[in-house]
Amino acid sequence: MLRSFLQSHTAVERVCKALSISNGVVYPSKTVLCAYLHFEALTVHDYQFSCLKCGFHPSVVIMDAHRKAAFSMPVSEIEEPPANFDGQVDVEAFWNSLRLEIIARGLVETGNPNPFAVKPSYHLWAPWIGPNTRKSGSVLNTEWEKVHSSNPNPASEVPVTEERLIDELMSLKVAAVRQLCASCGLDNKGSKMDLIMRLRSEMQNRSSSIFQKPT
Incomplete structure (x- = not known):
């Protein structure tokens, strides 16, 4: 039902x-x-999806149908793919691993870790494409191409100054500066200059190591 x-x-x-x-x-x-x-x-499911107009190979996929299956996760929590990763993922292996995780949820006692839990990663995460629609069991995960490795240089070598950040704030619209103040827990009322001065004072109080005074 x-x-x-x-x-x-x-x-x-x-x-x-x-x-x-x-x-x-x-x-x-x-x-x-x-x-x-x-x-x-x-x-046991028999996936025989077929579009009335396009058959097994629809040329258009409506994004709204997939939006509810998406989730938000900090990029910093996702393991970077291996150096030799080319984007190819075994779709059957991935979805079988998810199936085992769901089955185990009903068998593992409350409070105990799921031994079959699947942790999101770029090299083990595949879209579902039916067996009659895809060419093979290997599909592409292109999200890994968006990965930006962390800067190997120490913070002291990053050419970011407090003045440069202030200049960037000055170029923002008032609404954007207000939103930034609110996200920092600061009062977001007043003129644009008032807001920027509050942000500058907050940066100075935090004494972050990424700020450098120009020589």
């Missing part, structure tokens, strides 16, 4: 609410969702 509702674009939480109203029993949506995912991971 949950699968049918999801296929008709109805979220699990809404289904649980409807069942609770109908049966007078509280169904915790998070627990039900975990159980449903466990059920699907144990199910």
Whole structure:
């Protein structure tokens, strides 16, 4: 039933609410969702997707359908790929590893680590493309090309001065400076110069090692 509702674009939480109203029993949506995912991971699926117009190879993918499957994660927490990584990822191996993680969630006692947990990485993260749509089991992960290695130079060699940062702040619009003040926990009321002076004072108080006084 949950699968049918999801296929008709109805979220699990809404289904649980409807069942609770109908049966007078509280169904915790998070627990039900975990159980449903466990059920699907144990199910053998036959992926035979085919577009009515394009067949197995649709030329256009609507981004909105994928947006809810995305998540936010700091880049600093993602392991950089090996030096010889060319972007090729085994799609079957990756999705099988996710399947094992979901199955293990229903078997591991609460509070214990999941031995099959999959940590996001550039070299082990693949989009799902059906077997009839892709050319082979190897797909491209192009996100790794956006990786910028950390600067190997020590902070004392970085040519960043306090004055240079102030100049950059002066070129920003007032709204952007206000937002920056708010994100730093500072008062964001007043003129643009007032805001910049508060930011400058905050930088001086923190005495960050990346700022250098010009010689």
